[in-house]
Amino acid sequence: MIFRQLTHDDLGCASYLIGDEDAGVAAVVDPRLDIDEYLRLARYLGVRIEHVLETHNHADHVSGHGRLVAATGATVHIHRDAEAEYDHEPFEDGWELELGDVIVRAVHTPGHRPEHTAFALVDTARGEEPWAVLSGDSLFVGDIARPDLAVEKEEGARDIFRSLHEKLLTLPDTCEVWPGHLGGSLCGGAGMDLKVSTTIGFEREHQALLSVEDEAAFVERTTAALGPQPPNFENIVALNRGPLVREVVEAHPLTPRQVRQAQDAGAAVIDVRTELQFDEAHIPGALCLTTRRAGFGSKLAWLADPEQPLVLVGRDDEDALQAADLAAAVGLRTIAGYLAGGMTSWREEGHEVERTRRITIPDLHERWADEASRPQILDVREQDEWDDGHIPGAIHQPYHDIDAVPEGVDPGRTVAVVCGSGQRAAVAASLLQRHGAQDVVHVVEGGVPQWKSEGWPIEEPEG
Known part of the structure; x- marks a missing residue:
């Protein structure tokens, strides 16, 4: 057998x-x-x-x-x-x-x-x-x-x-x-x-x-x-259920100029490098969603419009082509192409980049404890995680539901984005930047569970 x-x-x-x-x-x-x-x-x-x-x-x-x-x-x-x-x-x-x-x-x-x-x-x-x-x-x-x-x-x-x-x-x-x-x-x-x-x-x-x-x-x-x-x-x-899907999705190489044209025409730019690489420098308006961790396809299917063209940006061409295969596996077949040569080619041509500041949970607690420097905190975990306890004063919006700056968040003030580990916060931080938030901070190397384990204040819903 x-x-x-x-x-x-x-x-x-x-x-x-x-x-x-x-x-x-x-x-x-x-x-x-x-x-x-x-x-x-x-x-x-x-x-x-x-x-x-x-x-x-x-x-x-x-x-x-x-x-x-x-x-x-x-x-x-x-x-x-x-x-x-x-x-x-x-x-x-x-x-x-x-x-x-x-x-x-x-x-x-x-x-x-x-x-x-x-x-x-x-x-x-x-x-x-x-x-x-x-x-x-x-x-x-x-x-x-x-x-x-x-x-x-x-x-x-x-x-x-x-x-x-x-x-x-x-x-x-x-x-x-x-x-x-x-x-x-x-x-x-x-x-x-x-x-x-x-x-x-x-x-x-x-x-x-x-x-x-x-x-x-x-x-x-x-x-x-x-x-x-x-x-x-x-x-x-x-x-x-419908007619058999027999053909593979082909992703074509794009120059930085073509990427900008595709983005101007409505394509979504998906940066599939690590969160650290994204935070250090990325194409303005890009979404941070790494293929280096499990669940890329599922998260992309949650966030992307099936009809919207996707431009994939990796560390190199291999990164982007792998991402194209994973996108096709969840039914996202409208691939406008990928940035040939990866993010290096974008930077070599001197195009504008955007950066995301990073802080750790201890740094966040230090700022939170000082009311004069306390940032807005956006918790992007799921509802059950939020109900299990959250940072006092935080605003809640699951990362996959961010289609604008969430209600209660002032886009002109600093907003620190936190989750359970820093991974979902990376996605959410890039979404906030795409929607116009001016000073977004990615909380890394931990999240609310670490805050709780340190014995710092936690708020739970009444009842």
Whole structure:
């Protein structure tokens, strides 16, 4: 039997190549947009990729099913309720696909989406019981999927409860669970682990949500802590449901003059270098969003308009081309180009640059303690983090919701931007500068948790 998990670290996605080496046949489950590794593995193992299986219409990344069909002639299989607009073979609960001695059995598990289906794997050469289940976006390591990206959240939560208790948790305790996402994905909650697999028995024993046997209580708990919905998910679902995406996005090199022209015409400039490099010097109006940390694609999808052209600026051309691939993976295909030669070429031609001041949490506390020099403080963490305690007098606006200078912030006065570590604050600081704030300070090397650990004043919402 062939079984390979392939992860996309930036998006926290997992896909699978499964098959039978003796029979020479394989299938790819939930393929990512970059298909080169599937093709390489298939050649190496001497198998043909004849099938593509989708657990559902993905909401966080563009599928590679179209590119695999173009490259291999494979048939795409997805549940009938997906209402896919491309050529495919629809299936229903209980459908089976034979790959030599390997049987793939469809287990319809609605909740995350109505069409969602897990795939139980049976190796008939070893036994009749499923030894593993590809759980997709239903059951994760340490968590379950969010229920609000396709239907009303209470309806989705009820469906997930039934899918778990009537389907997945009836599998043998020894059955391995290989999920569609790892920690950091937008499709799950904070409990998701970076561990790549688990078992039904371990999750039943150790995942608190699975011990909730009352459906109403389960619905209440799973819907109470949902984060905000990413704004681009409907666009990604439409791409995955619609005509097959077969072509890659090509990014073309631009001179500094062409970058300025594109920016003047409405393009967004995305600087993908490190936060430190951005703060030291960047193109005026650029957004700071580094590819050097996980989650670039998800954050970009949250902040960018799918119709707005993007100009990518890296340390060098390789940086920018990597960013273009990550942008395409989240459905952002309008790439105006990239700054050839990176930021160095901009500076060599003597073009204007903008800088962002940096201070640490101890520096911020020192200034905050002196009312005469106290800056405005903008906390850009999520609502639950803010509710857990914040710096007295701070203004709150999650970084991904900054589309203007936030209410309560005076753009003419110094504003210090803080988060939990300094990473989200970098994005928010660049957004504030883009929207006209005149003196923006990026709080680095820590955030509000460090402020709390030092024992400095913390304010919590009443009640």
